[in-house]
Amino acid sequence: MDVQEKSAIDKSAIAPRGASGGADTIAAVSSGSGGAVAVLRLSGPQAGAVLVALAGRLPEPRRAHLARLRHPTSGEVLDQGLALWFPGPRSATGEDMAELQIHGGRAVVAAVLGAVLDVPGLRPAEAGEFTRRAFLNGRIDLTEAEGLADLIGAQTEAQRRLAFAHAFGHLGQRVEEWRRRLIRAMALIEAGIDFADEDDVPAGARALARPEVEALHAELTAALADRRGALVREGALIAIAGLPNAGKSSLINALAQRDIAIVSDEPGTTRDLLEVALDLDGHKATLVDTAGLREAESKVEAEGIRRARARMAEADLVLWVHDVSAGPAPEAAPSLETERPLWLVANKIDRAGPAASAPAAWPVRSFAISAAGGQGLEELTRALGGFIATRAEGEHPALIRARHRASAGEADSHLTLALEQWERLDDELLAEELRLAARALGRMTGVIGVEDLLDVVFREFCIGK
Numbered sequence: 001m002d003v004q005e006k007s008a009i010d011k012s013a014i015a016p017r018g019a020s021g022g023a024d025t026i027a028a029v030s031s032g033s034g035g036a037v038a039v040l041r042l043s044g045p046q047a048g049a050v051l052v053a054l055a056g057r058l059p060e061p062r063r064a065h066l067a068r069l070r071h072p073t074s075g076e077v078l079d080q081g082l083a084l085w086f087p088g089p090r091s092a093t094g095e096d097m098a099e100l101q102i103h104g105g106r107a108v109v110a111a112v113l114g115a116v117l118d119v120p121g122l123r124p125a126e127a128g129e130f131t132r133r134a135f136l137n138g139r140i141d142l143t144e145a146e147g148l149a150d151l152i153g154a155q156t157e158a159q160r161r162l163a164f165a166h167a168f169g170h171l172g173q174r175v176e177e178w179r180r181r182l183i184r185a186m187a188l189i190e191a192g193i194d195f196a197d198e199d200d201v202p203a204g205a206r207a208l209a210r211p212e213v214e215a216l217h218a219e220l221t222a223a224l225a226d227r228r229g230a231l232v233r234e235g236a237l238i239a240i241a242g243l244p245n246a247g248k249s250s251l252i253n254a255l256a257q258r259d260i261a262i263v264s265d266e267p268g269t270t271r272d273l274l275e276v277a278l279d280l281d282g283h284k285a286t287l288v289d290t291a292g293l294r295e296a297e298s299k300v301e302a303e304g305i306r307r308a309r310a311r312m313a314e315a316d317l318v319l320w321v322h323d324v325s326a327g328p329a330p331e332a333a334p335s336l337e338t339e340r341p342l343w344l345v346a347n348k349i350d351r352a353g354p355a356a357s358a359p360a361a362w363p364v365r366s367f368a369i370s371a372a373g374g375q376g377l378e379e380l381t382r383a384l385g386g387f388i389a390t391r392a393e394g395e396h397p398a399l400i401r402a403r404h405r406a407s408a409g410e411a412d413s414h415l416t417l418a419l420e421q422w423e424r425l426d427d428e429l430l431a432e433e434l435r436l437a438a439r440a441l442g443r444m445t446g447v448i449g450v451e452d453l454l455d456v457v458f459r460e461f462c463i464g465k
């Protein structure tokens with residue numbers, strides 16, 4: 001193809017269209033810095049005209065077209081690259097969009113972006129503005145927008161998977177399904193209000209609605225109890241517990257591969273909680289070194305022990321470190337006053353014979369390691385990664401953000417109240433509780449008044465997304 005060739009401009013193809021006709025046209029570099037290729041995106045009514053001004057013609061929709069890119073007024077060739085044309089409303093933002101794939105050098109990017117922004121009416125995009133327009137034009141719901149932000153920010157494999165499911169609507173669909181079922185139940189109860197004079201409707205309508213509300217309540221409660229979201233977003237919380245001097249701090253240091261905790265021979269050195277965030281075999285985790293659990297000899301130590309117990313009660317997993325050089329593991333599991341999953345880590349195998357690392361009598365998964373020498377650490381790290389991966393998997397999309405949990409929690413409490421008061425509330429009040437629950441769910445996907453939320457959701461995006 002002759003890249004300098006200019007074809008007739010099809011004006012009808014570049015006219016503003018879709019829900020956002022009349023909005024500003026925005027442009028930004030959407031790729032990260034330093035790459036060989038940079039991606040420049042434009043969205044808005046003038047996107048097509050700008051593409052024609054730079055590339056000489058409007059490419060076939062959604063097909064890459066190799067073009068010399070010229071400054072629209074001086075005609076100077078700025079670069080050669082690929083031009084793409086996505087007419088609205090079937091584009092990412094729902095508006096007319098253009099994309100230029102150009103060489104990634106700073107001067108090239110500055111020249112092409114500068115030429116684009118020189119066109120009157122064009123302006124640089126704000127952070128998250130492309131995604132915000134996609135939401136406002138109904139291309140995505142709020143949970144999908146958040147999923148996109150999470151996908152861009154995903155650091156571990158589990159985060160990528162969960163974010164991908166959200167970005168492509170899995171959570172949004174589930175929440176919308178809850179909302180539709182609620183509205184159906186509400187309609188049944190309202191049918192009772194409308195036809196209150198007709199004897200056969202009211203009792204039957206309420207009775208029909210109740211099992212549906214009960215089922216919804218159970219699903220919401222289960223979704224709220226599911227900690228997968230926090231697990232993937234914030235990482236698994238792993239408490240390292242054990243008697244003083246067992247080697248807890250040494251184990252954390254070894255796993256973190258740097259010296260964070262204070263290691264000393266003196267029992268009871270770890271007086272406070274010490275938390276370390278790390279990547280365990282591709283999974284995010286926070287390790288908490290808990291103060292040696294024993295009879296406190298001082299007030300400070302007592303406080304450390306109290307906090308250690310509290311943190312252990314929240315942990316996804318407790319690793320009980322036992323010093324095998326001091327003797328075999330106790331017959332029974334230590335009483336931790338918590339029901340958290342527990343693994344036994346027999347430490348200091350370098351100091352004790354192989355007999356000392358025999359599995360403990362208590363029925364838990366056990367590992368034999370040397371925090372100082374490194375033996376067994378690789379196996380333990382892999383097992384911890386596997387543990388987090390298994391926990392992060394699930395059939396349903398999780399409520400990952402505090403915002404999701406707040407909406408679901410609000411809906412859940414309206415349903416709890418409705419079910420508790422089912423026989424006492426009159427039809428209007430019962431329907432109102434269900435309406436409030438449906439509204440709370442609607443705020444999660446953005447179908448219900450969310451203006452105040454938009455800045456919060458889109459703030460965390462980068463420019464060009």
Ligand SMILES: Nc1nc2c(ncn2[C@@H]2O[C@H](COP(=O)(O)OP(=O)(O)OP(=O)(O)O)[C@@H](O)[C@H]2O)c(=O)[nH]1
Binds near residue numbers: 242262265350372373
């Ligand atoms: N030989 C050997 N010594 C170890 C090993 N792990 C830890 N130690 C030593 O055991 C002592 C106690 O280790 P720490 O990591 O401070 O133990 P802790 O459980 O955090 O102790 P507290 O802070 O008292 O609760 C230190 O002298 C460590 O060097 C190991 O695998 N082999």
